[in-house]
Amino acid sequence: MSSSAASLLVLEAFYGGSHKHLLSLVLNLFPDSYYCLLTLPATKWHWRSRCSSLYFAQKIPTDHKFKKVFITSCTNLGELIGLRPDLSQCEKVLYFHENQLVYPRKSDEKDRDYQHSYNEVVSALAADKVIFNTSYNMRSFLDNCDSLLKKVPETSFEPIRAQIEKKCDVLPVPIDVRSLCGLVGRNLEQVQADEGVATESRGSSNDEPIRIVWPHRWEHDKNPDLFRDILFELENRNCDFQVSILGEKTTSIPESISEINSKLKNKIIHFGFLSSKEEYYKVLSKSDIVLSTANHEFQGLAVMEAAILGCYPLCPNRLAYPEYLPEKCLYNTPSQAVKFLANACRNATAFRKRSPTVDLEQFTFNSLSARYEKLLGNVDFKR
Structure with a gap:
């Protein structure tokens, strides 16, 4: 793996649509040398959700000076940190464009695969900051994260909403x-x-x-x-x-x-x-x-x-x-x-x-750019 002198690591497992639009705007706030961007194509979403943590773990430089990680909810952040424990000391910012906890059921769907929803909950627990594009997104996630865990057979979990909620904020995808x-x-x-x-x-x-x-x-x-x-x-x-x-x-x-x-x-x-x-x-x-x-x-x-x-x-x-x-x-x-x-x-x-x-x-980007610059800017992070 190559080395990186960048301070910000940006990971996008579904690089298309609004996901790509967001990065195309906010990364222009910083010089190219400030960040390292790794992406996967915006196809086969279910495979990206399941496997992107391993892919990124293999691609992220081992010799780096990262202080922050900006990652979207398509990647299991908990898995990534387990595979790359050297990133655990970075400030981890998790962005939710959407959440799977309230994804509507198909008319012919009998059994639901809750793995993607569970991945998002684990990622939110592993993150230091959890950012949603709208209040509705944040509210629907927080209102359903504990009820999701109650679906696990013969297993009892402690409530987790409070752990996640204190790290949450709302920051929309800007319009250019x-x-x-x-x-x-x-x-x-x-x-x-x-x-x-x-x-x-x-x-x-x-x-x-x-x-x-x-x-x-x-x-x-x-x-x-x-x-x-x-x-x-x-x-x-x-x-x-x-x-x-x-x-x-x-x-x-x-x-x-x-x-x-x-x-x-x-x-x-x-x-x-x-x-x-x-x-x-x-x-x-x-x-x-x-x-x-x-x-x-x-x-x-x-x-x-x-x-x-x-x-x-x-x-x-x-x-x-x-x-x-x-x-x-x-x-x-x-x-x-x-x-x-x-x-x-x-x-x-x-x-x-x-x-x-x-x-x-x-x-508008004009209204939101300062907040993104503050969120992703180079600051010392102390756990």
């Missing part, structure tokens, strides 16, 4: 507003001076159908079945709309997404993942409404980005969404979502004059 606006050719000042308020006029002209964008991964936890049902109901009501179905697909396309593609083909203007950020953001900037149907969402970076680019967010009144969206952007039932969308479709000109006024200033 300047880059976001630059990629779609908009002047930053046009979005607004405070960078966080989405009051920009929408990209569609008044005589065009309402454009709905669904930016989720094509997996069951994003509830594509509800998305299908909402679109089909709009179609049944003879609503005029167009839809962009974005997000990454897994090995198989959900049946509900295939049904939408088959029955509403004439209304689909984009279907599938857009690898170009510029193209992706331009689709968002030309859309009217960003719709979420998620059952599992811990921040919703795609919704935030769409809102900044002028989309009206329409999201479930649960998960992380109520932390930053006003009540008028939240729905409690599918019928409420359908009613909102139907009214928008029938009064497109009037709808485009509305503004959701979503204040996302606290989530």
